Amino acid sequence: MTLTALSDDPSAPPRVTELNEFLRQVQADSGRFIERLWSPQALVDDRLATVWSPYDFYRDGEFSHCGIDAFHLVRMGSSWKVASVAYTVHPENCADSPLGPPT
Numbered sequence: 001m002t003l004t005a006l007s008d009d010p011s012a013p014p015r016v017t018e019l020n021e022f023l024r025q026v027q028a029d030s031g032r033f034i035e036r037l038w039s040p041q042a043l044v045d046d047r048l049a050t051v052w053s054p055y056d057f058y059r060d061g062e063f064s065h066c067g068i069d070a071f072h073l074v075r076m077g078s079s080w081k082v083a084s085v086a087y088t089v090h091p092e093n094c095a096d097s098p099l100g101p102p103t
Contacts (some may be wrong), residue, residue, distance in 0.1 A: 001018075001019040001082055001083060001084055001085070002016055002017065002018055002019070002084050002085075003016070003017045003019070003022050003084075003085045003086075003087070004016050004017075004084070004085070004086040004087070005017075005086075005087055005088075005089055006086065006087070006088050006089065007088075007089050008088075008089065008090055008091070014086075031059045031060050032059070032060050032061070033057070033058070033059055034057070034058040034102045035055055035056070035057045035058075036055060036056055036057075036097060036099055036102060037053040037054070037055045037069060038053065038054060038055075038097065038098055038099055039053060039054060039098070040052065040053035041053070046075075047074055047075040047076075048072075048073070048074060048075075049072075049073040049074075049075070049080065050070065050071065050072055050073070051069075051070070051071040051073065052068060052069070052070050052071075053068065053069050054066070054067075054068055054069075054095075054097075055067060055068070055069050055087070056094065056097050056102075058102050061102075063094075064091070065089045065090055065091045065094070066090050066094035066095075066097075067087050067088035067089050067090050068087060068088050069085065069086075069087045070085070070086045070087065071084075071085050072084045072085075
C-alpha cells in the first residue's frame, strides 16, 4: 500500500510513501495527532471501492492542514483492504469543519 500526498504547490511533485515507511515516521514522531473526516462518499463496483472525504488535521492541539482523503479499497473474501490512499494538503483557506473544534 502507498500513501500519496499532494501539496498546494503545483510545481511540487507528489510525495509517495510506502506503508511501512509511513508507520515508521509516525512512530518516531512524539506529537499527538488528530485527523477527522466527515461526509464520506463511497463508490462501489463489485470488489472495488473508492471513498472520498474532507478532513482536517491537528498536531499537538494546533491546526496543521485540511484537504481531501481518497481511499481505494479492494474486497478480498469477506473483508475490504485498503490498496492506496491519496490526499491533498491545504495549510490555509480551509472551510470550517462541521464537527466544530476538536476535543
